[in-house]
Amino acid sequence: MDGLKIVTIGGGSSYTPELIEGFIKRYDELPVKELWLVDVPEGNEKLKNVGALAKRMVEKAGVPIDIKLSLDRREALPGAxxxxxxxxxxxxxxxAKDETIPLKYGVIGQETNGPGGLFKGLRTIPVILDICRDIETLCPDAWLINFSNPAGMVTEAVLRYSNISKTIGLCNVPIGMRMGISEMLGVDVERVHIDFAGLNHMVYGLNVYLDGKNITDDVLNKLVSGEGMTMKNIVNLGWEKDFIKALGALPCPYHRYYYQTSKMLEEEQKDYAEKGSRAEVVQQLENELFELYKNTELSEKPKQLEERGGAYYSDAACSLINSIYNDKQDIQPVNTRNNGAIASIxxxxxVEVNCVITKDGPRPIAVGDLPVAVRGLVQQIKSFERVSAEAAVMGDYHKALLAMVINPLVPSDSIAKDLLDEMLEAHRYYLPRFNENVVS
Incomplete structure (x- = not known):
C-alpha cells in the first residue's frame, strides 16, 4: 500500500488535535497518506481552524500526511x-436541553444516561445510519470506528440496521479507569490489566491485575478509602465501603448515576443552580480551545484539551486503527458484536468487552456470565439500548416511550410520558421522523 486514507466525520471537533497527534506519533508503523476532516456547513469555521492547526502539527512533525478539509462526506469517502x-x-x-429538561421532573439530566442518553441516541442514530449507507456505496471495505455517543447504542443500531459488519464503537472510560488505577497504585499503566465486560458507560472491571497478579481486592479497598476514580464531567462522590465489597467488581464512573442516583441528582441540581448545565461549562471550554487553535504559532495539541470530559478518545482510536492495520493481536476494550462473550447478552x-485486535477486527474474549450482582442492571440497560435504537430508526413514539420507562433513571411511567413529550418538542428540528408523532 502507498499509504492509508482515513476520513474523520466531525473533523471540526475540539478533539481532532489529539487525533492528529496520535497519527503523528504512530506514523512509522501507521503510514497515513491522506486524512480528510469532514464537517457540516454549520461547523465550517471550526473545521477551518482545526484544519489549519492540523496542518501546522503535521508540518512541524515532518510527516507526509496530506490534510484535506471538506463539507461533503461523499467527496471524502471514496477509497477510504x-x-x-x-x-x-x-x-x-x-x-443543554438533554441535561436541563429532565431536572424539571426530578430526573438525572446527563448526556449519555437516562433521558439525555435516549435523546442523544434518537438524534444521532439516523445520521450515523445515513453515513453507513454512504460507506456501503463509496468505500465498502472501510472500517467504521465510531466514538459518537452514546457509543454502545450507536453500535447496536449499526449492527442491526446497516449492512456494515466492519464496525467498532470506542469509549474512553476503560482507558480512564486503567489510568486511574495505575495512578492509584503509583505504577506505569502498562503494568495494569483489567478484565472489562459490560456495556458502554455500564462497563465493569471484573478483575484487576498488576504484573499478572490479581489485585482486585486491594484495588477495591483503595477505592473505598477515598482514592476514587472519576472523570472531568462526573462528580466524585466516593463509594460506600460495604457496597463496593458486596459488589466485588470495579464500577465505572458512570455507575454513580445508577448506584447513587439521589446524591447525583442533588449534585446536578446544585451545580446547575451555581454554574449552569455541563453543556454551558463545556461551551466555555470549547470557546477557549478554539481561540487557542486560531493562534498561528500553535503547532501542537494544547494541554487544556485534557479538561474536556472525552480526553483520550482520539488516542484510543489511533491505537485501535494501528492494531487492525498491523494485525497486532493486542488486547483492547471496544464495543463490538457480542458473539457469546457475555453469556446473558x-x-x-x-457489548463493551476486552478483545484481541486483529487485521480482521476484534475477537471478543469470553467472560462467561456476568456476576449476578451486576447482571440484571446490564440486561436492563441493554433492553433500553435495543428499544431506543428501534425507536430512532422507525421514528416510533411508542417505542421511545417504552425506552424511557425501561430506563432505571426514570422513576415512573407518568413522568416518562410528560418528559418524553417535552423533549420531543424541544428537539423537534433534529427528529424529523418523530414530527408527526410528538403525542400519541
Whole structure:
C-alpha cells in the first residue's frame, strides 16, 4: 500500500488535535497518506481552524500526511480505509436541553444516561445510519470506528440496521479507569490489566491485575478509602465501603448515576443552580480551545484539551486503527458484536468487552456470565439500548416511550410520558421522523 486514507466525520471537533497527534506519533508503523476532516456547513469555521492547526502539527512533525478539509462526506469517502465518526447532532445546544429538561421532573439530566442518553441516541442514530449507507456505496471495505455517543447504542443500531459488519464503537472510560488505577497504585499503566465486560458507560472491571497478579481486592479497598476514580464531567462522590465489597467488581464512573442516583441528582441540581448545565461549562471550554487553535504559532495539541470530559478518545482510536492495520493481536476494550462473550447478552448485540485486535477486527474474549450482582442492571440497560435504537430508526413514539420507562433513571411511567413529550418538542428540528408523532 502507498499509504492509508482515513476520513474523520466531525473533523471540526475540539478533539481532532489529539487525533492528529496520535497519527503523528504512530506514523512509522501507521503510514497515513491522506486524512480528510469532514464537517457540516454549520461547523465550517471550526473545521477551518482545526484544519489549519492540523496542518501546522503535521508540518512541524515532518510527516507526509496530506490534510484535506471538506463539507461533503461523499467527496471524502471514496477509497477510504478507515472512517471515524465523532459527531454531535444539535451541538451543545441540544446537549443543554438533554441535561436541563429532565431536572424539571426530578430526573438525572446527563448526556449519555437516562433521558439525555435516549435523546442523544434518537438524534444521532439516523445520521450515523445515513453515513453507513454512504460507506456501503463509496468505500465498502472501510472500517467504521465510531466514538459518537452514546457509543454502545450507536453500535447496536449499526449492527442491526446497516449492512456494515466492519464496525467498532470506542469509549474512553476503560482507558480512564486503567489510568486511574495505575495512578492509584503509583505504577506505569502498562503494568495494569483489567478484565472489562459490560456495556458502554455500564462497563465493569471484573478483575484487576498488576504484573499478572490479581489485585482486585486491594484495588477495591483503595477505592473505598477515598482514592476514587472519576472523570472531568462526573462528580466524585466516593463509594460506600460495604457496597463496593458486596459488589466485588470495579464500577465505572458512570455507575454513580445508577448506584447513587439521589446524591447525583442533588449534585446536578446544585451545580446547575451555581454554574449552569455541563453543556454551558463545556461551551466555555470549547470557546477557549478554539481561540487557542486560531493562534498561528500553535503547532501542537494544547494541554487544556485534557479538561474536556472525552480526553483520550482520539488516542484510543489511533491505537485501535494501528492494531487492525498491523494485525497486532493486542488486547483492547471496544464495543463490538457480542458473539457469546457475555453469556446473558444476545450474540448479535453490542457489548463493551476486552478483545484481541486483529487485521480482521476484534475477537471478543469470553467472560462467561456476568456476576449476578451486576447482571440484571446490564440486561436492563441493554433492553433500553435495543428499544431506543428501534425507536430512532422507525421514528416510533411508542417505542421511545417504552425506552424511557425501561430506563432505571426514570422513576415512573407518568413522568416518562410528560418528559418524553417535552423533549420531543424541544428537539423537534433534529427528529424529523418523530414530527408527526410528538403525542400519541
Amino acid at each position: 480505509d478507515f472512517v471515524t465518526t465523532q459527531i454531535r447532532v444539535g451541538q451543545l445546544g441540544a446537549r 444476545p450474540a448479535e448485540s453490542a
